[in-house]
Amino acid sequence: MSAIDDLPPLREVIDAHDLQARKSLGQNFILDLNLTARIARCAGDLTGCDVLEVGPGPGGLTRGLLAMGARRVLAIEKDPRCMAALAEIAAAYPGRLEVINADALDLDTSAYLTPPIRVVANLPYNVGTELLVRWLTPAVWPPFWDSLTLMFQREVAERIVAKPGSKAYGRLALLAQWRADAQIVMSLPPEAFTPPPKIHSAVVHFKRLEEPRFPADPKILNRVVAAGFNQRRKMLRASMKGVAPDIEDRLLAAGIKPTARAEEISLEGFCALAREVAK
Template sequence: MKPLPPLREVIAAHGLNASKALGQNFLLDEQLLDRIARIPGPLAGERVYEVGPGPGGLTRALLRAGGEVVAVERDRRCLPALADVNAASDGRLTLIEGDAMAIDEEAVVGRGAHIASNLPYNVGTALLVRWLSGESWPPFWKSLTLMFQLEVAERIVAKPGTSAYGRLAVLAQWRSEAKLAMKVHRSAFVPPPKVMSAVVHLTPKDAPEGVSAAILERITAAAFGQRRKMLRRSLQALPGAVEALERLGIDPERRAETLSVDDFVNLARMLGS
């Protein structure tokens, strides 16, 4: 990387006030950004996909770590600052102007890419669910290193029986390893958000045999969509679900948050057979 001005100077020079409508909060501490960039492991020669780079703080760190970065940004105000990073990157940065929700990620980065991003708050969960969904497994991504509000991060790694445990935990954990890699204080951002943040790291693991992702998603949506109700009530719209619970030895009067990830996997397997 060729030398670049400090991020605060870049933001001031380009008038990049964070957009609340776009869920932006800029992270400027370069040591902290370098720590985040190291979470996926050695990046030398590895492809990395980044959503919402903003002025390019994490982008710089990923490039310093040796990554070949594809960055998607919808805020046109940020493009000149990112063009400067591109010029300093020795050809290792590809910029795409567009909406990450409409991008075919595998088409632009191929298979085996890491995804690393300080995700915009307004689309972070939707993107994660998309990356975790679908019947094809393993996915195109090699790992996910993602910044969320702390509350969302805790929901991703939550264990059964806790208040944070829900649909997101099951979708994240049934065929991935999910861990909370680090917490980030609100004061590290410009402007400071109202809540703490955290980085979650996910890596794919073998998918359980005989389980349809679509069926599992329907079960978790029904079970946690009415999480205060007993499973007998919340799953009654799914044909055969209550009978399958009984065959598995799961009391239909339990609530969704008491079932383990394996319980949901076994239920999906039985309903799909």
């Protein structure tokens, strides 16, 4: 018996269903159910919420989410080997777990969920950043989700919460912080996983803002940020030449020195520049 429910320990589940993690699928499983319950708690009070989980594997975090009171969990799992183990969890929590065998990159999950919706996932390393960018850049804001609680490589987590002037500060920080409050809420060493990855991991919690932090057209903001950081060692007057022929004037109008570099510019500064470019 595990500490959070009456289902077998995860090591037994993995052995019974031959679910050894596959590197090709970016799989690293957390077998400590008390730890998966802690991750679930990082998402806040889940009672009354639908939860989207991507990459549940043998279901450690899934069990944590259900044990912590999630109204309903939608689990998207690409690996068909995991279906039988997840079906056993669904049977233990009648009507509260739906599992879809699919690639999360190919599925519109919002159609399966009822608000309020939270996303909680130990994301496969090979698709984590791509999924995050999609969730932060929907066609219409606010998005379908209220919050995201996601596991990343520690390096990626630090890029998400980075501030101007640091080496980690870049496009990912600006994208995340423009539309959400993001903070690292938990760190995990390699030995927390099976098999242990070569890197440390961290859980980041994102609380969406109802409106972006500063006004800007999303496409133009993305363009100026990309131009600035694609050549981050150059001064902005050089790296942004392709954005507008009179880029120096636009930089000055936005209150930015043309000799500054991208990593020195705050989110507010980039949004001001995007508004000037839009003119």
